[in-house]
Amino acid sequence: NAGVxxxxxxRILKIGQSMTLQCTQDMNHNYMYWYRQDPGMGLKxxxxxVGAGITDKGEVPNGYNVSRSTTEDFPLRLELxxxxxxxxYFCASRxxxxxxxxxxxxxxxxxxxxxx
Amino acid sequence: GENVEQHPSTLSVQExxxxxxxxxxxxxxxxxxxWYKQELxxxxxxxxxxxxxxxxxxxxxxxxxxxxxxxxFSLHITETQPEDSAVYFCAASTGNQFxxxxxxxxxxxx
Numbered sequence: 718n719a720g721v722x723x724x725x726x727x728r729i730l731k732i733g734q735s736m737t738l739q740c741t742q743d744m745n746h747n748y749m750y751w752y753r754q755d756p757g758m759g760l761k762x763x764x765x766x767v768g769a770g771i772t773d774k775g776e777v778p779n780g781y782n783v784s785r786s787t788t789e790d791f792p793l794r795l796e797l798x799x800x801x802x803x804x805x806y807f808c809a810s811r812x813x814x815x816x817x818x819x820x821x822x823x824x825x826x827x828x829x830x831x832x833x
Numbered sequence: 834g835e836n837v838e839q840h841p842s843t844l845s846v847q848e849x850x851x852x853x854x855x856x857x858x859x860x861x862x863x864x865x866x867x868w869y870k871q872e873l874x875x876x877x878x879x880x881x882x883x884x885x886x887x888x889x890x891x892x893x894x895x896x897x898x899x900x901x902x903x904x905x906f907s908l909h910i911t912e913t914q915p916e917d918s919a920v921y922f923c924a925a926s927t928g929n930q931f932x933x934x935x936x937x938x939x940x941x942x943x
Contacts, residue, residue, distance in 0.1 A: 759933040822879070
């Protein structure tokens with residue numbers, strides 16, 4: 718299995734441009750997540766999905782949109798990019814877990830985005 | 834929502850010494866606590882996790898302890914080696930979400 722694959726690895730955007738960060742997983746995981754990582758700030762949840770057709774906002778959703786049309790893919794869309802969106806973006810997935818306890822997240826390699 | 838605090842933000846130890854990283858959480862409904870290691874420029878990778886029905890878990894040189902009453906959990910690394918140098922993140926999970934601490938940069942000095 719390739720696991721969680723993110724593209725592109727690096728991208729530079731100008732203010733006001735749009736782009737889509739791609740994320741795909743081949744582990745048949747139900748749950749998928751998008752996080753952003755800023756220096757000294759840990760990982761902040763942007764959006765997540767519990768299955769195809771279902772998405773929910775996380776802690777920092779403003780300026781982003783997502784869709785989940787298939788189990789495998791969970792793209793993150795940035796509209797009207799702003800310098801505040803300069804960050805490293807990680808996609809993650811995890812399988813459905815029976816019982817009360819969650820299963821761990823599996824992360825992709827990240828996309829480093831700079832908005833200038 | 835859940836709030837996870839992590840201390841210290843940086844930690845330097847001599848090779849062979851032990852390292853301890855501490856986290857607190859706010860939501861008593863959180864019941865799953867993973868720890869991730871992130872090397873420079875790489876993805877976070879799970880190193881150990883603990884469920885709320887267990888007080889301690891050990892895997893070779895790594896152990897995690899959980900105190901549900903006090904809402905804190907800790908990562909213990911014994912006999913540290915230079916390859917343990919990385920950023921470590923704790924997380925607390927409740928419902929479908931995972932909330933991360935701000936990370937601890939561990940440096941092991943040979």
